[in-house]
Amino acid sequence: MSEVFKGRLAILGMGYIGLPTAVAIATRGVDVIGVDINPATVAAVSRGEVPFIEPDLAVGVSGAVAMGRLTATTETPEADAFIIAVPTPFNEDRSADLSYVKAAAEQIAPKLRSGNIVVLESTSPPGTTEKVAEWISALRPDLKMPRDGENGSDIFVAHCPERVLPGRIMIEIVTNDRVVGGLTPKCADKAASIYRLFAQGEILLTDAASAEMAKLVENAYRDVNIAFANELSLISESMHIDVWEVIRLANRHPRVSILSPGPGVGGHCIPVDPWFIVSAAPGLARLIRTAREVNDHRPHHVAEQVVEKAKKFRSPTVACLGLTFKANVDDVRER
Numbered sequence: 148m149s150e151v152f153k154g155r156l157a158i159l160g161m162g163y164i165g166l167p168t169a170v171a172i173a174t175r176g177v178d179v180i181g182v183d184i185n186p187a188t189v190a191a192v193s194r195g196e197v198p199f200i201e202p203d204l205a206v207g208v209s210g211a212v213a214m215g216r217l218t219a220t221t222e223t224p225e226a227d228a229f230i231i232a233v234p235t236p237f238n239e240d241r242s243a244d245l246s247y248v249k250a251a252a253e254q255i256a257p258k259l260r261s262g263n264i265v266v267l268e269s270t271s272p273p274g275t276t277e278k279v280a281e282w283i284s285a286l287r288p289d290l291k292m293p294r295d296g297e298n299g300s301d302i303f304v305a306h307c308p309e310r311v312l313p314g315r316i317m318i319e320i321v322t323n324d325r326v327v328g329g330l331t332p333k334c335a336d337k338a339a340s341i342y343r344l345f346a347q348g349e350i351l352l353t354d355a356a357s358a359e360m361a362k363l364v365e366n367a368y369r370d371v372n373i374a375f376a377n378e379l380s381l382i383s384e385s386m387h388i389d390v391w392e393v394i395r396l397a398n399r400h401p402r403v404s405i406l407s408p409g410p411g412v413g414g415h416c417i418p419v420d421p422w423f424i425v426s427a428a429p430g431l432a433r434l435i436r437t438a439r440e441v442n443d444h445r446p447h448h449v450a451e452q453v454v455e456k457a458k459k460f461r462s463p464t465v466a467c468l469g470l471t472f473k474a475n476v477d478d479v480r481e482r
Contacts, residue, residue, distance in 0.1 A: 152177070152264075152340040154227030159251040161188050161219060163199065163415075163478065164268060164309045165232030167316045170207035171345040173216035180226065181219040182254075192219035200477040203317040223254040228264035228341055231255075231279070232309075235269045241422040243272050252279045256286035261301040266338045268309055270362050270416065272423040276306040276355035280330060293330040305329040305338035306355045308362035313414065313476045324348035328358025366420040367435050373412050374438035377445050380408035411445040413472030418442070 156172060158165045161183040173179040183189050191198045195212035197205045211217035233247040248269055255265060265283070267276050283302065284292045293300035307327045311319040325342050327350055329335030335352040342350055353361075376394070383390035394405045412418055421439050425432040457463040470479055 149343060150336065150340040151343045152228060155180070155225075156228045156230065156341065157182055157224055157226040157255075158230045158232055159183075159223065159254065160232035160234070160247075160269075161185075161192055161198070162232065162234070163201070163313065163316070164311070165230070166192065166197065166208065167201065167204055167311070167320050168230060168232060168268070168309075169217055170204065170211050170317070171320050172341070173211035173214070174207060175344045177216065177344060179211070179217050180224050181217065182221070182223050183219065184221060186221060189219040189221050192217070200475070201316050202314060202475055207317060223258055225258045225260070226263070228266070229255045229258075230266045230268055230341070232268045235271055235419075237419055237422050237426075240426070242426040243275070243423050245271065245275060245278070248275065248279065249282055252282040253286060256283045259283065259287060259290060259302060261290065262303075263301075264303045264305070264337050264341065266341065267304075267306045270308055270420055270423075271306070271359050272363070272427050273356040273359045275359060276304060276328070276330060280304045293334050300331070300334075303329070303331075303334040303337035304355075305334045306358045307338055307342060308358060310362065310365065313478055314473055321345055321347050324351060326351045326353060326358045326361050328353045328355040330355050360424075363420045363424050366417045367424055367438075370412060370417050370421045370442060371434060371438040372406055373409075373417070374441040376406040376408040377411070378441050379405070381448070409445070410449040412442050415478060 155178045157180045158169045159182045161169070161181045166181065169179045169181045181192055188198045192208065193212070195209035197208050208217070231248060231251045233251050235248060236244045238244050248267065248271065265279065267279055280292045284290070291299065291301040293302065293304055305327055307325060310323055325346050325348060327335050327339045327342060329338060329352070332352070339350050339352060379393070380390045383393055390408060394407070397403050398405055421435050425436045425439065453465060457465060471477060
């Protein structure tokens with residue numbers, strides 16, 4: 148029978164992924180400590196309140212806190228397992244900014260004991276999980292870190308990327324399949340024991356780099372398909388052809404399913420994650436780079452169209468209905 152985690156768990160980062168994950172685990176009877184550098188976030192969670200909007204999350208947080216299973220603090224505690232769920236934005240050159248991940252690893256390091264599990268959930272370029280182990284090892288040379296093909300380590304380090312849809316996080320965090328990649332097979336199995344607490348979908352075990360790449364590929368795939376529709380819209384516009392009619396007709400082919408063009412892409416992940424692939428292999432990721440450039444330009448083109456239409460009016464007032472990327476969320480990142 149597969150192992151299921153028992154112990155005390157700390158999650159670093161009480162944001163859009165960390166807090167729902169904390170609720171999913173705490174409501175399964177595990178003591179969870181949420182850690183965040185923002186005192187206001189810690190205070191809100193400690194009161195059983197949510198610092199952002201996500202359907203069904205408020206009920207989960209209030210219930211987990213009332214049960215005494217979920218607490219919050221600004222200080223990293225001792226625990227049996229640690230999940231890192233901090234942001235990974237990109238730098239000016241579009242490479243991943245891993246400073247938050249490194250800071251989290253360095254906060255965890257002094258608290259680690261033999262047998263502990265460290266899981267990176269933050270979306271990261273291939274090799275980041277290995278860096279987490281290296282950052283910890285630099286501060287804790289007394290602990291034996293996992294190495295490829297070696298299962299005799301003191302600490303188990305793995306990557307398990309989130310793959311949920313904002314607005315449906317509390318549903319999909321339970322129902323979606325999870326990819327768990329370890330620095331060794333034993334690391335993957337140990338990390339999977341945490342997700343077996345609440346995940347109803349299949350848990351797929353692999354190596355850490357493959358898990359890291361899989362998450363990036365999921366969003367790059369969607370980005371490329373959106374870019375095709377958006378570029379098709381530009382081409383049709385230049386030729387005075389109705390793109391909607393073209394797509395309607397083309398999609399009647401049994402093996403064609405073109406998406407609808409729009410003002411770019413929504414959310415925080417798709418505009419960011421493909422750049423991590425580009426920065427990792429800049430000479431090879433030509434299609435992925437082009438798709439990002441097409442979609443990055445799209446909001447400017449739509450704004451230019453609005454300005455052009457507004458010239459028909461003497462003193463136009465333009466209403467923009469909706470600032471977030473989808474309904475029932477308050478996430479305005481990358482807008």
